[in-house]
Amino acid sequence: MTRRIILILGLVLAICATASQGEWKMRIHKGGNIDEHLCADIDSVTFIDVFAPPPMVTVPAGVFIMGDGVASCGVDEHEVTLTRDFYLGQHEVTNQEYLEAVQWAYDHGYVTATTSSVQDSLDGRTEELLDLDDPEGDCEIQFDGAGSFYLRESPSSFAQDAYPSGYNPADHPVKEVTWYGSVRYCDWLSLQAGLPRAYEHSGDWSCNGGDPYGAQGYRLPTDAEWEYAAQWDDERVYPWGDEAPDCSRANFSSCVGWTSPVGSYPEAPEALGLSDMAGNVWEWCNDWHTCNLGTSPESDPAGPTAGSSRVLRGGSFYHYYYDLRCAYRSLYAPSYSHYHFGFRCARSH
Secondary structure: OOOEEEEEOHHHHHHHHHOOOOOOEEEEEEOOEEEEEEHHHOOEEEEEOOOOOOOEEEEOOEEEEEOOOOOOOOOOOEEEEEOOOEEEEOOOOEHHHHHHHHHHHHHOOOEEEOOOEEEEOOOOOOOEEEEOOOOOOOOOEEEOOOOOEEEOOOOOHHHHHHOOOOOOHHHOEOOOEOHHHHHHHHHHHHHHHOOOOOEOOOOOOOEHHHOHHHOOOOEOOOHHHHHHHHOOOOOOOEOOEOOOOOOOOOEOOOOOOOOOOOOOOOOOOOOOOOOOOOEOOEEEEEEEOOOOOOOOOEEOOOOOOOOOOEEEEOOOOOOOHHHHOOOOEEEEOOOOOOOOEEOOOEEEO
16 A cells, blocks of 8 residues: 655654744755745645656657568558657566556545456546456456555466466566556556646547647557567567567567566667567557558558557567567457556657
8 A cells, every 4th residue: 555654743843943043944955946944834744655657768759661561460561750759668567567556546546446356437437457356367466455455476377387486476567457457557657747647538548639649648659659669770570680589589479488577588679778579468559450551651640540459569478479570460459458468658758
């Protein structure tokens, strides 16, 4: 639970009262500015624990060819221009990062939770964000029913076979998270940072009124941003280059059998310092999915304005080598969750 430490300044005020020269003041330094407050005017000070946003890297604006002529739903090739730099999560959001955020959200009344599910509660919404009691016990985040979230090793056969001696789930990517749970995490980051929320939690949950590139808050990467970052910046087939996948480059198929801690593989693309752009867990993207993107040039594409499924990228520990191609595009309904679905955050520069 988020811990609030309230310091009643009785001792300070007692010292102020016995000071021989005038009244004491408190100086607060922030961003080069100094604010002064009379001690006698302060009743209490509240320190609130907050959660840290995941580390992010800058991806410069540029032009690339989206699609590679081979990958599923990536056969169409067309020129795409991204007109502005953007930040992208250095790694997939971890169990620990999501746990700290959902605890904060629960403490602030932004979600409701039972031992089986976490649901949205902003803007009158009730969509499931995190499935805590899937039949195989895949989710490593749990809720005790009394107000606190905690981590546990997954009891699933996949996890136990992969780590028979046990493992620490903290740095493994969060899983069993729906698309709604992914964008809601982004909104929690925005709320904590004092930024406008990127997503509307009514209607079609559009990002910044259909203009994700203009959003001030945290969000999911667009379909185009994700592929652009993954193939940076030489139209490579896989995030590490054109060499065929093997278990030293990514966690896929039968390499591990379960997720790996984020950052376990060589950073790829190396120039950006991103990790796990291929394998580990599929990553939700902002866009509605359509398979045929066409061949006409586009600038800052936001994808279809409506649909039934959202884009997933990057493959997973459970899937095969051909899913790891930078241009491979998968899809699922935004309400669906799975043990190999996760995400990473983005934000416009």
